[in-house]
Amino acid sequence: MSKEQETILLVEDNHKDVLLLQRALRKANILNPVQVVNDGDAAVMYLSGQEPYGDRTLYPLPVLVLLDLKLPRRSGIEVLMWLRQQPKLKRLPVVVLSSSKEYADINNVYDIGVNAYIVKPVAFNELVEIVMTLNLHWIIFNEKPQI
Numbered sequence: 001m002s003k004e005q006e007t008i009l010l011v012e013d014n015h016k017d018v019l020l021l022q023r024a025l026r027k028a029n030i031l032n033p034v035q036v037v038n039d040g041d042a043a044v045m046y047l048s049g050q051e052p053y054g055d056r057t058l059y060p061l062p063v064l065v066l067l068d069l070k071l072p073r074r075s076g077i078e079v080l081m082w083l084r085q086q087p088k089l090k091r092l093p094v095v096v097l098s099s100s101k102e103y104a105d106i107n108n109v110y111d112i113g114v115n116a117y118i119v120k121p122v123a124f125n126e127l128v129e130i131v132m133t134l135n136l137h138w139i140i141f142n143e144k145p146q147i
Contacts, residue, residue, distance in 0.1 A: 007032060007061070008034045009047070009065045010035070012068045013068065013070075015038075021034075021131070022034060024130075024131045028128050030131060039073040040078055040079045043079045064095065065093065065094045067080065070100070076096060080094060080114060081112055084113045095116045096109050098118075101119055116137075
């Protein structure tokens with residue numbers, strides 16, 4: 001599989017959080033293309049290949065979904081519930097990145113089948129560390145080390 005096919009889908013409605021995560025990925029030398037959608041309905045449309053996301057060369061299925069919980073139109077929990085009911089997508093790795101520290105939210109998404117729950121850090125360097133840790137667990141392309 002080529003790098004172009006190893007897409008990460010970021011489902012996040014906060015533009016600042018999108019920019020921070022993209023910056024953290026670059027700082028961690030992660031080269032995967034990142035597709036961004038900003039609400040739960042768009043996430044479901046993307047994952048199911050509905051228009052405007054029907055062209056899989058432009059909008060490939062991701063190898064990893066980074067999902068916020070508090071989203072407009074359809075919550076992250078609703079997206080996760082939908083995803084886990086799709087036979088061809090139910091094993092797709094999903095990591096929730098949320099500002100919520102509520103045990104009810106955390107327990108609920110684990111019951112639905114999330115792979116990991118991470119509270120969004122305040123410090124940028126912590127976000128870079130989180131991204132590097134995600135890289136250890138899921139297939140993400142790294143830049144070759146400089147020698």
